[in-house]
Amino acid sequence: MKQYIKKYYYGDYGEGKNGAADISTSGSSKQEWPLWEVFIRSKQGLDHKHVGSLHAADAQMAIENARDVYTRRNEGISIWVVESKYIHASNPDEADALYDPANDKAYRHPTFYDLPDELTHI
Amino acid sequence: MNPSLIDYTLHLADNALIIGHRNSEWCGHGPVLEQDIAISNIALDFIGQARNFYQYAAELAGNNATEDTLAFLRDVPEYKNVLITELPNGDWAQTTLRQFLFSTYQYYFYQQLQNSSDTRLAAIAAKSLKEVTYHLRWSSEWVIRLGDGTEESKQRLLTAVDELWNFTGELFLPAAYETALMQEDIGVDLSIIREQWHQKVQEVFAEATIQIPEKSWAQQGGKTGIHTEHLGYILAEMQFLQRAYPGAEW
Numbered sequence: 473m474k475q476y477i478k479k480y481y482y483g484d485y486g487e488g489k490n491g492a493a494d495i496s497t498s499g500s501s502k503q504e505w506p507l508w509e510v511f512i513r514s515k516q517g518l519d520h521k522h523v524g525s526l527h528a529a530d531a532q533m534a535i536e537n538a539r540d541v542y543t544r545r546n547e548g549i550s551i552w553v554v555e556s557k558y559i560h561a562s563n564p565d566e567a568d569a570l571y572d573p574a575n576d577k578a579y580r581h582p583t584f585y586d587l588p589d590e591l592t593h594i
Numbered sequence: 595m596n597p598s599l600i601d602y603t604l605h606l607a608d609n610a611l612i613i614g615h616r617n618s619e620w621c622g623h624g625p626v627l628e629q630d631i632a633i634s635n636i637a638l639d640f641i642g643q644a645r646n647f648y649q650y651a652a653e654l655a656g657n658n659a660t661e662d663t664l665a666f667l668r669d670v671p672e673y674k675n676v677l678i679t680e681l682p683n684g685d686w687a688q689t690t691l692r693q694f695l696f697s698t699y700q701y702y703f704y705q706q707l708q709n710s711s712d713t714r715l716a717a718i719a720a721k722s723l724k725e726v727t728y729h730l731r732w733s734s735e736w737v738i739r740l741g742d743g744t745e746e747s748k749q750r751l752l753t754a755v756d757e758l759w760n761f762t763g764e765l766f767l768p769a770a771y772e773t774a775l776m777q778e779d780i781g782v783d784l785s786i787i788r789e790q791w792h793q794k795v796q797e798v799f800a801e802a803t804i805q806i807p808e809k810s811w812a813q814q815g816g817k818t819g820i821h822t823e824h825l826g827y828i829l830a831e832m833q834f835l836q837r838a839y840p841g842a843e844w
Contacts, residue, residue, distance in 0.1 A: 505626070526628050529739070536732060537628035540635050 507556040508534040510541075512548035520552050528553075599712070600654045601674060601771035602781055604664065605817060606715075607647030608675035611665060613696060614640025615828055616683055625686055632732060636693070639725040646718045666836035670826050671819040674769075678761040680816070680825045687750035690736035692758055694798065697729040699765045702790040706782040715780065734798045741802025752804060763812020765791070772817070 505527040511520035523542050528534035534553040542548070562570060574580065617637035624630025648661035655664075678696060683689045704726055707719035740747040766788040768776065775781030792806075799806055815821065835842055 527626060528628065533735065536735070537632065539728075540632040541628055544631075544635060 505529045505533075508538075508553045509556050509559060510534075510538040511552040511554075512538070512542055513550040513552075514548055516549065520550065523547070525556060595654065595656075598771040598774040599780065600651055601769075602775050603647050603651040603654065603715070605674040605769070605771070607644045607651055607664070608673050609679055609696075609700075610640045610647065611644035612673070612675040612825070612828060613679035613692075614638075614644060615832060616679065616681075617689070617693070619683055620689065633689070636729055636732070639722075639729070643718070643722045643725070646721070650714050650718070662836070666833045670821050670829060673816075673821065673825060673829070674819060675816055675825075676761070676764050677813060677816040677822055678758060678764070680822060680828060681758070681761065682824055684754065684757065685750055686736075687740050687747065688754040688757060690733050690740070691751060691754040693729060694733035694737045695758060695762055695795065696765075697726055697733050698791050698794045698798075699787065700726045701730050702787040702794075703782055706787065710781070711779045737798055738802045741799070741804045748804070751802065755804065755807060759807045759809060760811060760813045763810065764814040764816060767812060767814055767817075769817035 506529075507525055508528055508531075509525050510523050512523045513520045526534065526537050526541055528537045531553060534555075535551055538551045538553055543551070614637045617633050617640065620630065621634045621637070622630065624633055644665070645661055648664045652659040652661055652664055676696075678692060681692065701723070704719040704723040708716050708723065710716040710719070737751065740751040742748075766784045768784050772781050772784065776783055796806055
């Protein structure tokens, strides 16, 4: 059975018909720089965390902009950037089908075992 | 007390303060939010460098001098910054090109100053060099983008080169206090930096697909207090509060 899949990009929602691809606010034909998502690792050994987004002409400028916008106060030791259009997001309209089935199935959580007191960090 | 050392330290402090002030004028006016923050960050780096040098100069000068009196209570003829730092910002091409030309100079300058026999200057240079390395990277990127960009961006960059080039020679013409300190192994040998500067500028200009101008005449005077008319306006704005309300704090 063939399913119709619509491609959703991160940031597609609630920005009018063109979504994230249309970031101009003036309505002029001025070309804007693409949007990038920024991920910062705050310490060695921790994961990169999403911190926000910015505009830049290319990857190098995105890294430099991220350095200036998001690491001014010692927030990070490593930066990842990815163009927002490459992030695929789940569709909020499908939230019921995607997440609701997990809501009422408490038995999926391993909370019914009696654990000895000596066991910690479980 | 070594009067040349005071002048030398003030010269370095004034360079940083004035170009920092110029860059701060972009705050809220940058072409895009991200670059507005970038250039404001750079301005703050310079204010930090200026403070380190002023604090040292104040200690050397004695007489109740402080970093604030040195920054806010000296007039134009006492300022020793190079002229290129006080020129108006012009457009984005002119600002980023000035930053590139000056940061290239500062990059090699601080590299040498790290080895100064004056440990305080050497320490400030080592600390500042990390910042300047980033300024150089950031400004080189812009020169290349604009030069190798659209027809308009290239034209703007070429206009900026034309505007600024006569002010680059002064960087390498030593004032008396610089010559004196170079002989004492405190100051930097500008003739060595000149070569390094020229080579770096040539590299980046080549990538930006533009030429180094042939003209070599150099406008000078800043190092000894002979300034363009622009410095007075900067100081008027910067010093107004302390002049009108001496000792004001908030």
